[in-house]
Amino acid sequence: MSKPLSPDDIAARVAEDLPDGAYVNLGIGMPMRVAEFLPPDRECVLHSENGLLGMGPAPAPGAESPDLINAGKQPVTVLAGGAFFHHADSFAMIRGGHIDVSILGAYQVAANGDLANWALPGAKAPAVGGAMDLVAGAKQVWVMLAQQVGKDGAPRIVERCSLPLTGPACVDRIYTDLAVLEVTPDGLLVTDLLEGLCEAELQAKVGAPLRFAPACRRLRASAA
Amino acid sequence: MSKPLSPDDIAARVAEDLPDGAYVNLGIGMPMRVAEFLPPDRECVLHSENGLLGMGPAPAPGAESPDLINAGKQPVTVLAGGAFFHHADSFAMIRGGHIDVSILGAYQVAANGDLANWALPGAKAPAVGGAMDLVAGAKQVWVMLAQQVGKDGAPRIVERCSLPLTGPACVDRIYTDLAVLEVTPDGLLVTDLLEGLCEAELQAKVGAPLRFAPACRRLRASAA
Amino acid sequence: MIDKRCRTLADMLAQCPDLHDGAVLLAGGFGDAGVPVLLLEAIAELGLKDLTMVSNNAGAGERGLARLLRSGSVSRIICSFPRSAGSVVFEERYDAGLLALEVVPQGTLAERLRAGGAGIPAFYTPTAYGTELAAGKEVREFDGRHYVMERAIRGDVALVHAATGDRWGNLTYAMTARNFNPVMATAARSTLAEVRHFVDVVPPELVVTPGIFVHSMLEVGA
Amino acid sequence: MIDKRCRTLADMLAQCPDLHDGAVLLAGGFGDAGVPVLLLEAIAELGLKDLTMVSNNAGAGERGLARLLRSGSVSRIICSFPRSAGSVVFEERYDAGLLALEVVPQGTLAERLRAGGAGIPAFYTPTAYGTELAAGKEVREFDGRHYVMERAIRGDVALVHAATGDRWGNLTYAMTARNFNPVMATAARSTLAEVRHFVDVVPPELVVTPGIFVHSMLEVGA
Numbered sequence: 001m002s003k004p005l006s007p008d009d010i011a012a013r014v015a016e017d018l019p020d021g022a023y024v025n026l027g028i029g030m031p032m033r034v035a036e037f038l039p040p041d042r043e044c045v046l047h048s049e050n051g052l053l054g055m056g057p058a059p060a061p062g063a064e065s066p067d068l069i070n071a072g073k074q075p076v077t078v079l080a081g082g083a084f085f086h087h088a089d090s091f092a093m094i095r096g097g098h099i100d101v102s103i104l105g106a107y108q109v110a111a112n113g114d115l116a117n118w119a120l121p122g123a124k125a126p127a128v129g130g131a132m133d134l135v136a137g138a139k140q141v142w143v144m145l146a147q148q149v150g151k152d153g154a155p156r157i158v159e160r161c162s163l164p165l166t167g168p169a170c171v172d173r174i175y176t177d178l179a180v181l182e183v184t185p186d187g188l189l190v191t192d193l194l195e196g197l198c199e200a201e202l203q204a205k206v207g208a209p210l211r212f213a214p215a216c217r218r219l220r221a222s223a224a
Numbered sequence: 225m226s227k228p229l230s231p232d233d234i235a236a237r238v239a240e241d242l243p244d245g246a247y248v249n250l251g252i253g254m255p256m257r258v259a260e261f262l263p264p265d266r267e268c269v270l271h272s273e274n275g276l277l278g279m280g281p282a283p284a285p286g287a288e289s290p291d292l293i294n295a296g297k298q299p300v301t302v303l304a305g306g307a308f309f310h311h312a313d314s315f316a317m318i319r320g321g322h323i324d325v326s327i328l329g330a331y332q333v334a335a336n337g338d339l340a341n342w343a344l345p346g347a348k349a350p351a352v353g354g355a356m357d358l359v360a361g362a363k364q365v366w367v368m369l370a371q372q373v374g375k376d377g378a379p380r381i382v383e384r385c386s387l388p389l390t391g392p393a394c395v396d397r398i399y400t401d402l403a404v405l406e407v408t409p410d411g412l413l414v415t416d417l418l419e420g421l422c423e424a425e426l427q428a429k430v431g432a433p434l435r436f437a438p439a440c441r442r443l444r445a446s447a448a
Numbered sequence: 449m450i451d452k453r454c455r456t457l458a459d460m461l462a463q464c465p466d467l468h469d470g471a472v473l474l475a476g477g478f479g480d481a482g483v484p485v486l487l488l489e490a491i492a493e494l495g496l497k498d499l500t501m502v503s504n505n506a507g508a509g510e511r512g513l514a515r516l517l518r519s520g521s522v523s524r525i526i527c528s529f530p531r532s533a534g535s536v537v538f539e540e541r542y543d544a545g546l547l548a549l550e551v552v553p554q555g556t557l558a559e560r561l562r563a564g565g566a567g568i569p570a571f572y573t574p575t576a577y578g579t580e581l582a583a584g585k586e587v588r589e590f591d592g593r594h595y596v597m598e599r600a601i602r603g604d605v606a607l608v609h610a611a612t613g614d615r616w617g618n619l620t621y622a623m624t625a626r627n628f629n630p631v632m633a634t635a636a637r638s639t640l641a642e643v644r645h646f647v648d649v650v651p652p653e654l655v656v657t658p659g660i661f662v663h664s665m666l667e668v669g670a
Numbered sequence: 671m672i673d674k675r676c677r678t679l680a681d682m683l684a685q686c687p688d689l690h691d692g693a694v695l696l697a698g699g700f701g702d703a704g705v706p707v708l709l710l711e712a713i714a715e716l717g718l719k720d721l722t723m724v725s726n727n728a729g730a731g732e733r734g735l736a737r738l739l740r741s742g743s744v745s746r747i748i749c750s751f752p753r754s755a756g757s758v759v760f761e762e763r764y765d766a767g768l769l770a771l772e773v774v775p776q777g778t779l780a781e782r783l784r785a786g787g788a789g790i791p792a793f794y795t796p797t798a799y800g801t802e803l804a805a806g807k808e809v810r811e812f813d814g815r816h817y818v819m820e821r822a823i824r825g826d827v828a829l830v831h832a833a834t835g836d837r838w839g840n841l842t843y844a845m846t847a848r849n850f851n852p853v854m855a856t857a858a859r860s861t862l863a864e865v866r867h868f869v870d871v872v873p874p875e876l877v878v879t880p881g882i883f884v885h886s887m888l889e890v891g892a
Contacts, residue, residue, distance in 0.1 A: 091777030095567030133777030315555030319789030
C-alpha cells in the first residue's frame, strides 16, 4: 500500500469535485481546508451558517475583525459579491435546499448514508451546532475522513452507526485517506482507491460490503 | 338627535384614543383618514402591510413614486425613522403581535367581537387581502363604521354576523357615527353617545343588547 | 466565473429549465409596484399551457400579469386580492370558468412562500381560524388558542423585479417595490430577475436577496 | 415623541417591566460576535433567580453570559453549542447539576425564535428527524418525507447588540455580528439593545431591525 492521503490531499480531491458556481458550506476543521484547493478557474461561493455568503480566506495578521468570523469562530474576510444576513435567513437557505454541497467531518458513516458526527459516548454536555440542519437541508452531503480507520482499529465506515445519528440516510459521498465512496441505493460504491491498495484490503477496513466502480480511479498521496 | 358624526369626526375621535408611540395599521378607505387627525404632540408610527413602517402623507402632486405606495395602492411618503421590509417580514410583524392597533372598516360586527368585512353575498371572485391577518395578529382591533345602520335600515352591529367572518371574537372597539362601543366579555359597552341621542334610541339601532358606561361621554358632530 | 447576467430576454427564457406546461410561477409585486412586467409579458408569448400563477394581485389593464392571463396560458391562480381597479382580464376569465382561484390571506400567502423557501413543509397560523378560508383545513389548539395548519408553496419559476443586481445575483429593491419579491425569490427552482440597473457589486450589508436565490438576471432600465 | 434612547444602563433596566425572577431571556451573539456583553453583565448584578437563557453558545471566560451564569441567576439554558473554548463557567455549573440544558440544532433554534416573533406557534422541520434530539417529538410525513414538529420560543426580554440605532429603535449590525440579534429582537415582550453608536436616522432601506421590535437602547461605544 502507498502512503495514505494527507488531509490536504483529501481536501484537494474534494475540491476537484466542486462544480463551478456551487454554493458550498464547509464544516469546522478539516473541511475548511477545501477552500485552499479550489482551482483558480472555478468560483464557488462559501456559506458560513453564522450569516455570511462569499466567505474569503483568513485576513492578514492585524486585519482581523471580531465582527467578521466564520462558524468556527475564526476571523475571516468577505469577498466581492458576498452578503450578510441573520441566523434565521441563513438556516432558511440551508433547510430550504439552496446550499449545493455541505462538507462535514464524521465519527461514523453507515452504508445507507447515516451520519454520526456530533456526540461521543461519555461526552459531557451535548452540543450540536448546525450539523443536523446542514445534513437535512443541503442538496449534497459529503463527508471527509482523515483516517478511514480509527486509532483503535475500528472502521469509521460501517454497516450501521453505533453512535448517535446526526441524520439518517443523508450522506452522498465519502472522501477518506484511502478511497472515495459514493452512497448508492445499492450500498457503497468505491470510485477512487489509493494506489497500491487492492480491493480486498479496502474491504477489510470497511464494516460494510463494497462495490467497486468499473473504472476505479487511483489516488496518490502528494510528495510533500 | 343631533347631526351624526361625519367620517372625519369619527376619524378624529379614533385619533384621540391612539397612545403616543403606538404602531398602527390603518385599513384602506375610511381608516386612512385617522392619520390626518393625530394630535401634533403625539407620534404614532403607521404600518402599511406592503412593507413600510413610518408611512407619511400623500406626496405633493408630481412627487409621487410608483415604488412608494400604501396597501390601498395610493402614493405615499416615508417619514424619518421609517423602514422598508418584505411581505413575509411585514406579516410576521402583524401576526406576531407587534402592531398595537389595527383600524378597519366593517360590514358587520357582532356583540362578541366577530368581524365580517371581506365578503358580501353575491360578490363575484372573493378577495381577502390582509384583513384576516390583521385581526388575528394586532394587539387591538378597532372598527370604524361611517353609518352604524345600513342604507337598508339593517344594523351593522349585531348579535351574530350573517356575513362570512374575517375573524372570530377579534374586535375590541367600534367607532360609529352615533357612538363608541367596547367589546367586553359581558357584551357591548357604550362609552360615547351622540349628543341628543338617548340610550333607547341607540339600542333600537343595534341588533344586540347594550350596556352604557356610567360616565358616558357625549359626541358632537363638527360644525363643518 | 459566476455571472448570472443575461444579454437578452430570449436567452434568459431559453436557458431556464423550469418553464414548462403545468409549471407553478411565482410573480412578485403588489399593485403596480415591483411587478416583473417584462418577464410576465415575455412568458405570455411562449404558448405554455396550464400554468399556475401565485401573485398577490391578478393584474390590471392589459399589461404584465393581465397579458399573461389573456394569453390563455394560466389555468389557476393563487392570490390574496384578485379584484382591483382594472382587473378586467382576470374577471373575464374567472367569470367564464377558465381560471381556478384559490384566495389566501395576504400574510398566509407570504408565510407559505417563505416556508417553501425555508424548507418548512407546514406551519400553524391564527389567521383565518373560524372563517370560510379555513374550511377543510386542520385546526389545532396550542396554549388555549386555535390555529390553522397551512402548507408551504413552492414554484418552478419565480419572477422578480429588482432595483440593482450584481453578477453574483445579489439584489436590492426600491422602497415598497420590495414587497413579495424577496420572498418569492427563495421559493422556486429557478428565479429570474428583471433588474433596473446592473452594478459591479452590491455592498454585502445592503443585499436584500443574496445571489444564492437568483439564477439569471436581465437589465431592463428604470 | 418617540425616543427609545436611555441615558444609563440603570435607567434602562429599571424601566423594563419584564426582568423578573423566572423570566426567559434571549441573548444575541454567536461566539464573541454581536454578544450584548454589557447588558448580560448588568443583569448579573440584579440578583434575579431562576432565569432561562436562550443563546447559541453558553459563554466563555468570565465575561458576558459567563458572568451571568456565575451569578447563579440562571437555572436553565437553551442553546445549540454550549461547549466551546473557555466555556468553563457553563461546564462547572452544568456538571454540578445547577443548570438544566436543552440542546437545539442551530437552525431549529433560529427558526423557533423566528416563529415566536412571527406568531407561528409551531412548524415542521426535517432537521433532527431520526436523531436523539427528536425523541418524544411529534413526527409527521409530508409528501413522503418525515418532519419533526417544533414549537416557537418567545422570551420575556431580548438582549441585542447592534452597530447603529436611531431614536425610533431602528437598528443595523456589523457584518457577522448580526447573527441571532435580529431574530431575537422580534421574539420578546421587551427588547433591550446595546448600540455602538446612536445616529440621527437609519436610512429606511438600510434598517435591519425596524424600531417596532425595540423598546429601549443604550449607546455603548465601539
